[in-house]
Amino acid sequence: MSLVIKGASLLGEETVDLFVDDTGTFVDAAPAGAETVDASGLVALPGLVDLHTHLREPGREDAETILTGSQAAALGGYTAVLAMANTSPVTDTAEAATRVWELGREAGLVHVQPVGAVTRGLAGEELAELGLMHRSRARVTVFSDDGKCVHDARVMRRALEYVKAFGGVVSQHSQDPSLAGPAACCHEGELSGRLGLPGWPGIAEEVVVARDVMLARHTGSRVHVAHVSTAGSVEVIRWAKAQGISVTAEVTPHHLLLTTDLLTGYDPTYKVNPPLRPQEDVAALRAALLDGTIDAVATDHAPHARHDKEHAFVDAAFGMLGLETALGVVRTALPDLSWADVARVMSVAPARIAGLAGQGQPLAPGNPAHVVLVDPDATVTVDRDASASLSRNNPWHGRALTSQVVHTVYAGRLTVRDGALAQAGALSS
Numbered sequence: 001m002s003l004v005i006k007g008a009s010l011l012g013e014e015t016v017d018l019f020v021d022d023t024g025t026f027v028d029a030a031p032a033g034a035e036t037v038d039a040s041g042l043v044a045l046p047g048l049v050d051l052h053t054h055l056r057e058p059g060r061e062d063a064e065t066i067l068t069g070s071q072a073a074a075l076g077g078y079t080a081v082l083a084m085a086n087t088s089p090v091t092d093t094a095e096a097a098t099r100v101w102e103l104g105r106e107a108g109l110v111h112v113q114p115v116g117a118v119t120r121g122l123a124g125e126e127l128a129e130l131g132l133m134h135r136s137r138a139r140v141t142v143f144s145d146d147g148k149c150v151h152d153a154r155v156m157r158r159a160l161e162y163v164k165a166f167g168g169v170v171s172q173h174s175q176d177p178s179l180a181g182p183a184a185c186c187h188e189g190e191l192s193g194r195l196g197l198p199g200w201p202g203i204a205e206e207v208v209v210a211r212d213v214m215l216a217r218h219t220g221s222r223v224h225v226a227h228v229s230t231a232g233s234v235e236v237i238r239w240a241k242a243q244g245i246s247v248t249a250e251v252t253p254h255h256l257l258l259t260t261d262l263l264t265g266y267d268p269t270y271k272v273n274p275p276l277r278p279q280e281d282v283a284a285l286r287a288a289l290l291d292g293t294i295d296a297v298a299t300d301h302a303p304h305a306r307h308d309k310e311h312a313f314v315d316a317a318f319g320m321l322g323l324e325t326a327l328g329v330v331r332t333a334l335p336d337l338s339w340a341d342v343a344r345v346m347s348v349a350p351a352r353i354a355g356l357a358g359q360g361q362p363l364a365p366g367n368p369a370h371v372v373l374v375d376p377d378a379t380v381t382v383d384r385d386a387s388a389s390l391s392r393n394n395p396w397h398g399r400a401l402t403s404q405v406v407h408t409v410y411a412g413r414l415t416v417r418d419g420a421l422a423q424a425g426a427l428s429s
C-alpha cells in the first residue's frame with residue numbers, strides 16, 4: 001500500500017506532504033492509488049529507536065512477548081527496538097539472537113534488533129559468542145549483560161577489544177556490586193536511612209563509568225553507558241567526550257522526571273535499577289541531554305508480571321514500563337526541547353549508536369519510510385489498563401503527559417492509525 005501523508009509539519013517546521021511507494025520508500029510524488037493519511041496539525045519525526053527494551057521472550061512470556069512489546073513500541077511511536085539479552089535462555093549465542101530477530105520479523109511492527117550478551121549466561125566470566133552473533137543473520141552489534149554489570153575489568157577489556165574488530169559496542173549496566181549489591185534498591189541518602197531500605201549510592205555507578213571510559217580509551221573501542229542516573233556520571237562522560245574517547249550514553253524517561261522521594265510510600269511501582277535519584281541529579285541529566293553529553297533517551301521498558309512486582313518493596317522486581325509513554329514523558333520533562341532535538345535524542349542518535357541502517361534517517365526521497373506523526377498539543381492521561389503491554393507496572397498511571405502519538409509508519413505501513421494499532425489486514429496489504 002502506498003501512502004500520501006498530507007500536511008505534516010516536518011520536525012515542527014515547514015508543512016509538507018510525504019509520499020511513500022509500495023516498497024515502503026519515500027518518493028517525490030504521489031504514487032497512483034495511494035491511501036491518504038491526514039496529518040494536518042501533526043509533527044512528523046523519523047520513527048523512534050529504543051536502545052534499551054526488555055521484551056522477555058523467550059522465557060517470561062507472561063510478562064511480555066516480542067509481539068506485545070512490538071505493539072507497545074509501535075503505539076509509542078517506535079519503529080525499532082533493541083531487545084535486551086537478559087531473557088531465559090540468555091541471548092548469548094548466534095542461534096538465540098537469530099530466533100529473537102526472526103520473531104521480531106514475524107510480529108512485523110518494528111525492527112526488533114537483538115542485543116547480545118557480553119558474557120555466557122550473564123555470569124560475567126567467559127565471553128559469549130560475540131563474533132558469531134555479529135556474523136549471524138541478526139547482525140548483532142550491541143552487546144550488554146544489562147541487569148548485571150560486567151564488573152570484572154579484564155572481561156570488560158577483552159569484550160571491548162573483541163567488538164572493536166567489527167565496530168561493535170558494549171552497553172554497560174554500571175553498578176559496582178561491591179558498592180551496590182543485589183539488595184540495594186533506594187538511592188543512598190537521608191531517605192534510604194529513614195525508610196530502612198538498602199542504599200544504592202551514586203558512586204557505585206560513577207566508578208564503573210570512570211573505569212569503562214578509561215578502558216575505551218585504552219582499547220580504542222566504543223562503550224555505551226546504559227541508563228545514566230547521576231550528576232557524577234554526567235561529569236565523567238563530559239570529560240571523556242572532551243578527550244575524544246568513544247563513549248555514548250543514554251538516559252531513561254523516568255530518570256528525567258521522577259525523583260527518589262516517590263519511594264516514601266513504599267510503592268514497588270517506583271522500584272527500578274538504577275534507582276530514582278534526587279532532584280539535583282535529575283537537573284544534571286536534563287542539562288546533559290540538552291548539551292549532547294547524553295546522546296539518547298532509551299526507555300529501559302522492563303515489564304514484570306504482577307506476582308513478581310506486587311510484593312514488599314525490598315522483595316519486588318526492579319523495573320517499569322516505558323515504551324508507550326516515553327515521548328510524552330520527554331515532552332513533559334523538557335517542554336523546551338525542539339522537535340529537531342527530540343528526533344536527535346530519540347531516533348537519529350540511537351540509530352547511529354546501534355548502527356541500524358535505514359532508521360533515524362531524514363524523511364526524504366530514497367530513504368525507508370519509518371515515521372511517527374505526533375499531536376504536539378494533546379494532553380493524555382495515562383491509563384495503565386489501556387496498554388498493549390502484558391504487564392501493568394506503569395509508574396505514569398493517572399499522570400497527564402504532553403503530546404500524543406497519532407500514527408506510526410514502519411517500512412511504509414501504518415502500524416498505528418489514529419492512536420490505535422492498525423488492523424492486521426491493513427498490515428499484510
Ligand SMILES: NC(=O)N[C@@H](CC(=O)O)C(=O)O
Nearest residue numbers: 054146147272273302318319
Ligand atoms: N531496569 C530495571 O530495573 N530492570 C531491568 C534490568 C536493568 O535494566 O538493569 C529488568 O530486566 O527488569
Ligand SMILES: [Zn+2]
Nearest residue numbers: 146147173273
Ligand atoms: Zn540495567
Ligand SMILES: [Zn+2]
Nearest residue numbers: 084146147300
Ligand atoms: Zn534494562
